[in-house]
Amino acid sequence: MGILRIGHASLKVMDLAAAQQHYEKVLGLKTVMKDKAGNAYLKCWDEWDKFSLILTPSDQAGLNHLAYKVEKDEDLDTLQQRIEQWGVKTQFLPEGTLPSTGRMLQFNLPSGHEMRLYAHKEYVGTDVGTTNPDPWPDDIRGSGVHWLDHALLMCELNPAEGINKVEENTRFMKEALDFFLTEQVMVGPEGSIQAATWLARTTTPHDIAFVGGPRCGLHHIAFFLDSWNDVLKSADVMAKNKVRIDVAPTRHGITRGETIYFFDPSGNRNETFAGLGYLAQRDRPVTTWTEDRLGSGIFYHTGDLVPSFTEVYT
Numbered sequence: 001m002g003i004l005r006i007g008h009a010s011l012k013v014m015d016l017a018a019a020q021q022h023y024e025k026v027l028g029l030k031t032v033m034k035d036k037a038g039n040a041y042l043k044c045w046d047e048w049d050k051f052s053l054i055l056t057p058s059d060q061a062g063l064n065h066l067a068y069k070v071e072k073d074e075d076l077d078t079l080q081q082r083i084e085q086w087g088v089k090t091q092f093l094p095e096g097t098l099p100s101t102g103r104m105l106q107f108n109l110p111s112g113h114e115m116r117l118y119a120h121k122e123y124v125g126t127d128v129g130t131t132n133p134d135p136w137p138d139d140i141r142g143s144g145v146h147w148l149d150h151a152l153l154m155c156e157l158n159p160a161e162g163i164n165k166v167e168e169n170t171r172f173m174k175e176a177l178d179f180f181l182t183e184q185v186m187v188g189p190e191g192s193i194q195a196a197t198w199l200a201r202t203t204t205p206h207d208i209a210f211v212g213g214p215r216c217g218l219h220h221i222a223f224f225l226d227s228w229n230d231v232l233k234s235a236d237v238m239a240k241n242k243v244r245i246d247v248a249p250t251r252h253g254i255t256r257g258e259t260i261y262f263f264d265p266s267g268n269r270n271e272t273f274a275g276l277g278y279l280a281q282r283d284r285p286v287t288t289w290t291e292d293r294l295g296s297g298i299f300y301h302t303g304d305l306v307p308s309f310t311e312v313y314t
């Protein structure tokens with residue numbers, strides 16, 4: 001019961017054709033449909049629901065909304081009550097508001113990001129099917145990402161003004177949506193300020209993460225790969241396609257992910273990463289990163305904080 005996993009991200013892009021080319025050729029998603037308004041819907045080969053990425057033509061980059069799938073339709077009613085009781089307003093968007101998708105519960109996180117929950121999306125199957133499946137399909141392109149795995153949202157953090165949307169979002173996700181905290185970054189006097197958090201519903205180290213910054217935005221959406229070798233190959237694909245790489249392959253201390261960051265043509269940051277990190281469990285002790293070791297948390301090898309990594313986002 002409750003939230004299963006991330007379902008899709010809806011992104012604003014400035015040049016739809018260039019964006020589609022990027023997500024298809026570099027990451028390996030396929031476009032499954034376009035609607036009359038000109039939005040493109042894409043999916044990864046190892047996903048079974050109709051789409052996990054919506055690209056919306058716009059005059060700027062950024063996130064429209066992030067959607068999570070719940071197990072049963074009635075979970076939406078239960079969660080609506082809990083979310084409203086927590087103090088967040090919600091509304092239902094009727095079935096068909098998004099193609100092939102059932103009714104959606106829409107609300108804003110305390111940080112302002114739009115989130116939607118839904119129970120139904122058309123089942124189309126993975127590219128290898130369910131009967132005697134091959135480990136991967138023949139027509140894999142580019143990085144061949146398996147699935148949309150998580151998103152990292154930037155939230156307003158201004159301790160001088162008493163604003164900490166990381167902490168508020170984290171409490172909301174735990175108390176209203178039953179996520180559990182896996183890792184956190186504590187800064188400031190006696191490490192009293194929760195400046196970043198990683199939260200899970202599944203058994204992976206995070207299904208969503210929040211990092212404090214000057215304003216609300218999207219830091220990245222991340223796609224899953226099997227192995228470190230696949231991350232290296234993903235970087236090769238990016239070099240071949242002149243993709244703007246943000247951080248070359250390395251490892252996070254936080255979540256233990258093996259990772260590369262890069263930008264889509266509109267400047268939305270993407271991550272392809274490998275390694276399930278560890279088996280996240282509700283009773284697993286929370287990992288805390290202190291301000292003096294924050295660099296190692298983000299980039300484990302060098303331990304160097306790269307300002308552009310947290311300062312540049314859409």
Ligand code: M3P
Pocket residue numbers: 152211219222252254255256257271273298310
């Ligand atoms: C991840 C991850 C930051 C750390 C990011 C970590 C932005 O993206 O997948 O573990 O500080």
Ligand code: FE
Pocket residue numbers: 150152220222271
């Ligand atoms: Fe990530």
